[in-house]
Amino acid sequence: MADLKSWKMDFESLIPDRKSQTDPPGYDASIAKDPIGMLSSSKAKDKNALARRQQALYAKATAPIKQVGMMCFMAWMFGNSIQIFSIFMTFNLISAPVSAIMSSGEVFPRDEEWKQLDTLTPRALYCLVNLGQLIFGLYKLSAMRLLPSSPSDFISTMPVPPVLEHAYPAL
């Protein structure tokens, strides 16, 4: 009966250009596509599958390179002037890699089924790529003179030195 519950129609499914994807109860599309796979032993395919999964993880780790390159190029295009768009851009340039690195554990989860799968190296690679963006963001910030990186950034509140003698004008 559980299957029957999903076999329903509502107004959403009546949108004209969407194809009706409601399958009849008891119909399994995967079995319908590969009836032999169900029957053959999985052991022979294991090695191949592990390599493929590892490759997929590396692909996932290097995927942001393109995006990072794009971001850096855009940031460079914006120039070092301080205005609303370049501030947004720079903020994004710094916050995006930080949040990506923080959440890298979720991007590369440990798979209980595939214990021998190496998730650490792709994750490190992923972090490295994002770190690259972060470094570019900081460089950008410094180019915009927003990083307190020189002594003069600390000196502006230096008090006036006291004077030992005092001459009173009687003009």
Add this chain to the structure above:
Amino acid sequence: MRGPLGGMHVQILLALIIYAIVVAARFEDQAGAYDWYKQHIGIATSAQFHPSKPRVCVATEQSVVGCLNLRDGSIAWRKSLQTAHAAPSVAYVESSSSLVTASGGLVRAFDLEGGLKWQRKLPVQSGAFVSEVKGKGSDNSSGAILAVQAGAVQVLDAADASQLSKPHQLKGLAKDNIVAADGYLVAYNTGSKAVLLVSTSSFVAGDAAAEVVVEAPQNLSAAAAGGPAGFAALSACGSSLCVLRLGGSGDAAFSCLRLDALVPELTAAPAVSRKLIATSAGFVLLSSDAGAAVLSVVDGAPKLLRFNAAAMGASAEAVVGDDTAVGLVEGATGDKLRLVVVSVSSGEVLQEEDFPAAALNRAAHGAALQPGLVALGAFRKKDKSWGVRALVVFRCGLTALLQQGVVVWSRDESLATIRQTLFVDLPANGTALKGDAAAKADMNTRIRYQVLGAKVQLKLNTPAEAAELLELRGLLSDKNTPTRDVNGFRKLLLALTGTGSLSALHNGDGRVLWSRTFAPDAVPTRLLQWRSYHDITHAPEVLLLRETQPGAYVSAINAHTGEELWKQPLTHGVSRVVPVPAPLIEGSAVQSVYLLVDHAPAPGAVPAVTLLPDTAAAQAHFASSQRAPYLFWEGSQPGVLQGFSLEAGAAGAGISARLAWQVALPDSVLALATRDPTEPIQSSVKVLSDRTIKYKYLNPNLLFVATGLANGAALDGDDSTAVTAHLVDTVTGRVLYSQSHPGARGPVTAVVSENLVLYHFRDVESGRFVACSMEMYDATPGREFSVLDYLFNPNSTQPVSSLTPTPIEVVSQSYFSRIVPTGLAVTRTEQGITAKQLLVVTNTDQVYALDRRWVDPRRPKKQKLTQDEMEEGLTPYQDTLPFSPLSFATLDKQVLGLRAVTVEPTRLESTCLMFAHGVDLFYTRLAPAKGFDSLEDDFNYALLIAALVALSVGAVIMNYMTKQAQLAWKWK
């Protein structure tokens, strides 16, 4: 997807509308919101009723001539003669009905409508004496004017100032007193017997003038008068009246008569308190304490016609009907003023009128009503009889018109003579000043005001509503509340006037909250801060000081009520008052400390210095506050600067001074300027765009001296003239830096602020004024800055000493100035963070606010700036300073006779208060870097709320409409 997009459009539109409303600059209707302006004319020294119009024309001590409307006392016109505030010599030429004035080396004639008829330059730039010549020799119908200056006499046509004869040189006429009497000029020095007589008719005829010297039997005082009856003067001792008979047959001869024989009732008084007024038949002798005697002179012998013991003031003679008469003003002390019109030929009382004085007493704030000048005028009443009116100028500055039993109007002119001003805090809430309750507005009025404001901003208003808005703004604005506010905008402005009164003005609208007048022999000359409190229950106290002996005193005044708290006579005169910058903290009180210097100008004399207050606590404070206090001034010889080291002796022994250094400058000193030691400075460094650090040279012991050819001195053809600027360390007398400007001369105006010196001088060749700015930096080689040391070492800022001087680097740049400066001041804010503006007092009596960045000596000399230079806020160098008519701090007003500008910081960093005073008063609020830390006072909250509500309602409606549109689309 039409719905959501439509919603977005509306939102953007609304946002744009709000933005447009918030940023729209409004200028015209803000006029008068933060500023006020009061026009004055000054203390009149001579007055003349207009022959045909209801006006009285006056010349004043503040060297202003003008006419007042007789109906309401408003100023019909006025012109400043622009001299060093000395009363001009005035002659009224009846035939051409014009006022001829002489002051500052110029003779000018004004018609009675304020038009300048002509002007003629006199050879020397000093005071001159003008008189109309009515001799038989003048066949000219428009009359002739005699202008006497330093022994040179010019005869000018009253119509067009053409010279009627060549100038005469009579060295004998260069005397203290010159009086015109019956076809003669009488000249003598005060306190001497020799009197010179010159016939004026010989001048007009162009003949060589015959000088006759007559010896008076007694030494003569300055109280003298000349008229058709001859010349009369009081003797120097004040006991006799000497009358000189002129013309007629026989020689001119003096006859002196003892006053007690002439007027037995007159009490003995010194000659300075007496005045002589000439009439056609004789003289009026007026004693300022009381009593006026109308005298007639027959054959050189004076005879008493009438004595009025109660008269305090007397007018010059005026034609009343078929008689000529003088007006005597009586009884100014009571609740009545009496005007007595006495015939000058017979001494009979022609008319007598009483006037209620209560309103005048109120307007004078309790000051004694002592008439200084009385002018009498006659007019025809409706019943064809003759009436008289009198313009009375009281010594306290009150000017009033008396006519037909009423005081028609009165003007308080004492504020035209302000000498010193001081801003003090108003009382805190709940302790408001008595008798000054501001009207409270109800909620409906406030809502009405907001609605009207919204209408005006959206331009949906009628003219009547705009007027109502302005009226409501004045009503609802809290700027006139007599209590202090959070931002420190509302202050009490204390003003010490030349007429001897201390007035407290509210800075919201310039009304006088209280006023206190001092007797003429106890007029204070200095107004100083004395004691202020951190708690709100105490009123601040100010100090009044009279410097000249005898009668020197100090007294403390409660600044909120004007009540005198104590008064203490001084045993010594005071030549200089020197404030000690660090105040003494006593509990919650902040006590100012002063050094009173008594110094004889004799060479080698050591100044006597006393401390005020001379208490043990103040002495201990003075001894501990500085390691070595010094004192310096411009010495008694010109061009000499002297510095004295001060040493606080044992308790009660006073302070001893010793000459420490002396600098003799080659030329005469044109300007001196020091930095205000209490000026707040936010940072002691300047960081350039390439992150290098420049240390500002902030030594408070720095004196700027400009020397050069004395102002007004003649320039020899082959002599080159130069203005030299020196920076002098005032502890050691060392000249730290000098730079010279060839081809320049004074007058020099200068101001020192932070590490900037700005001074103006005149370039002789181009005839233009040049502004030169200097910025001083510490140039100690190898000075390093360590961040760690700065952050963690509390002793990282080392004290500096003038005895181990640091090398100084001066960056300097000159610019031509389009405005001609006569004074300089600088804005001042609470913390000193806000960019400064230099306030240039111009020769047109305005104040121009010049941003400091325009006089930055580092302005690069190229048109295309680099990114770094733009980031630093530098602007390309131009040889002329920019001039923008919108930069006048005085807006479109002219502060006639502008003497000084006072700046006071408020508690908001962006804003400071400026008060400019001369004959006129002008007050405004300045924000040198715009109001970055506050919304405007009249910010329309109603419109903001309405816009927000409209936005949210719009959003809700649009949301609903989007849903509807989507549903309709789905059912399609």
